[in-house]
Amino acid sequence: MSATVSDNKQRQKYGTLTGVVGICANLILFLIKLAAGLISSSISIIADAFNNLADMGSSLVTMFGFRLASKPADPDHPYGHGRYEYISAFIVSGLIFMMGMELFKSSFDKILHPTELALDYLSIVILAISIIVKLWMYFYNKKIGKKINSAAILATAQDSLNDVFTTTAILVSVVVMMFTNINIDAYVGIVMSVYIIWSGFKTAKETINPLLGEPIDEETAKTLEKEIMSFDGFLGVHDLLAHNYGPGRCFASVHVEVPADTDIVKCHEQIDLCEKIVLERTGILLTIHMDPVETDNEILTNARETVAERIKSIHPALTLHDFRMTPKSDERTNLIFDVVLPVDLADEKKKVRKEIEKIAKEIDPTYCCVITFDFDYTAKN
16 A cells, blocks of 8 residues: 655655664774774674675665655656665665675685684674664664655665674674684674575565566555445446556556446546545556446346356356357357456466356357456455
8 A cells, every 4th residue: 555654755854864874873883893803803793894884885775766766757757766766675685695695705714714713792792782773773764664665774674684683693603702612603604694695685576576567465456446436337347457666656557347328428527536536545546447338238237147156166266347248140149258367377278268168058058258368466465
């Protein structure tokens, strides 16, 4: 659904605020960790310091991403620049991945060429402070990310949580070294690097989907359908498609069934009003296509309802629309309609077609089906 805060200027302010906070906090953590790592010769502490430096870069990327995303539409980008926010989130995921790869390389090298550590209680205090700061940053970014529905800030929140886990692991290795003299520094670095690499892949997957064009979520689809069907004279909806051009920039189209004998002018007014209300309540710019349906033809109505009910024996999610009857002779009547298939039946169209044709023949031996298949790409929760 639409974000709690959808105004572009407000979203930019939140994005700038989180960026500045991230830059300042990560710069301070980088400096004190680097000092502690160089003094102690700990590869994991030094790596964690540079992880904070990468996080500072991520905050810069996020901040500039919000600034670019807030630019208004122009002749070259008629749908606005909102997808810059997704691009910045993807760049952050790339930085996370590269940091993981560098940590893996340096940790593996430390296993092959171990060095003595010179740890003290100052290292423990610095790491403990870092954990507290990063935990606060995680909750801070997550709260704002959800408030403005920002993939970039939520990616930054996840990165902060990664840092909590990795720094905790380093703290454990430091304590183990101090009290048992067992050096597990490099091995902890390997484990950390694998986790960071996995996190980078996971974050990239979550941010690239809206760039490629992901389906509208099921809750939003149901909300739109409920809103549309609240208008008098609308009999049904189908073929809902949505295009996301950034948070608060969603365009959608849908087919609405109306009685074939409806007053065109009145129906057009209803459609205009529906589109306006949907925009006000959901932030989605909806375009409605009108599909006329015969409602006073008893034979057609009975055939449509019977076929619609019977095809659910093939799969309970099957639905049909745009149903027409075209009598050709006493021995042949064409039933022309569209069937909406779940995506998991995409490879079984021929089988489904034969089963529907069989069902139609059982209803009336003269029925011959002319079927067009549509697919339901609504994202399931």
